[in-house]
Amino acid sequence: MYLKDFLLTLRQEYKQVQLIREIWMNKAYKERRMTSQIILSCHSIEKGLSLKKPRPGFGKQKIDKILSLIEEYQRCGYDMNHISIKMAFSVLKEYMAYQQGVGEIDTFQKSEIKKIIPQEYLNNSVKTGGTQQIKKKDITQIDKKEFERLITTRYSVRNFIDEEISLDDIKEAVKFALQAPSACNRQPSRVYVIDKSQRDIISQYLNGVGGFEDSAQKYLIITSDISAYPLSEKNQWIVSTGIFVGFLSLALHACGLGACILQRELYTTKENQSIAKYFNIPKEEQIICVICIGKYPETFNVPISIRYDVEDIVKVVK
C-alpha cells in the first residue's frame, strides 16, 4: 500500500511539474505569464517606495525590466487595458518623481518612462499603482465586537433553503474577498459559479466529500492561476488562494449566505481534468476547492467543531 501511494504521488508530482513547464514554455500562456511578471516587478518597486526611507537610486534594473516587458507586451498586441499595465504606468510615474526628488534620476530612464506612459498618468489624473498614505486614525476605529460577531457566527453550513441566490450577492462577497492578500499581489484566485441545474455533474465530482451538496443552490469552483508562479514557487498559488477562500467564507456570511468548503484532490487527477473540461476551466488553473452556498434555514444544526485553546497554538520561541 505504501509503495502504491508513493508511486501515485510520484506520478502526480511529475504530471504537475510537466504542466508548469508547459505553461512556462508554451506561447499560448505568454500573455498571462507576462502580466504576472509585470505585477511582480511593479510590486517590488511599490515595496521599495513604501519603506520608511526608500534608498535613493534603488530599483534601476527592475525599472528597465518593467519597461522592456511593457514594450514586448505591446509588440505582441496584448491587452493594454490589463490591470498589470495600469499598475505599471502609475508605478513608473511615482518612481520617476521619487528619484527626481532625491536627485537620483537616470535621464535615459526618465525619457523612456515619459515615452511609455500615457498623458493622464503624467498629469496625475489617474493613479492605479504606486503607494498611498494611510492615516492611523482611519484604520484603527474598527469595532472589534462586530468583527468578533462576524467571525464567531460563521459556520460551515450543510443545509440550505430552496431559494435562488442572486449573482450580485455572490459578486459582492467576491469583491470583499478580493481584499485578501496574495503573494506579490498576483491575485491568482478565480471563481466559477455553477448553478444547481448542473447539480448532477457537480455531485458526481463531489461524491464522498459532502453528502449534502444536493441542498446547495450554487457551487463555487475556486481555482488558482498557476501561470502567475514559476516552478521555483511551486504550490505557492495554493497558499494565496487558501487565504482568498478564508476571506470569501467570511464575506459570504457577511452577505447573508451560508457556505461550506469542500476539499478535492489538488492534483491533476482524471476527475479534476474532466470537471475542468466540462466547465471550460483553462488548463493553467488548478482547482483548489468547491464551496457549496445557499441561504440559511430558520434553524439548522452544525457540528460543534471545538477549537484548540490559544495556549495550544501559540508557542513563544526563546
Ligand SMILES: Cc1cc2nc3c(=O)[nH]c(=O)nc-3n(C[C@H](O)[C@H](O)[C@H](O)COP(=O)(O)O)c2cc1C
Ligand atoms: C480546506 C477545507 C476543506 C473542507 N472540506 C470539507 C469537506 O470536504 N466536507 C465537509 O463537510 N466539510 C469540509 N470542510 C469544513 C470543515 O469541516 C469545517 O470548516 C471545520 O469543521 C470547522 O467548522 P466550521 O467551519 O463550522 O467552523 C472543509 C473546510 C476547509 C477549510
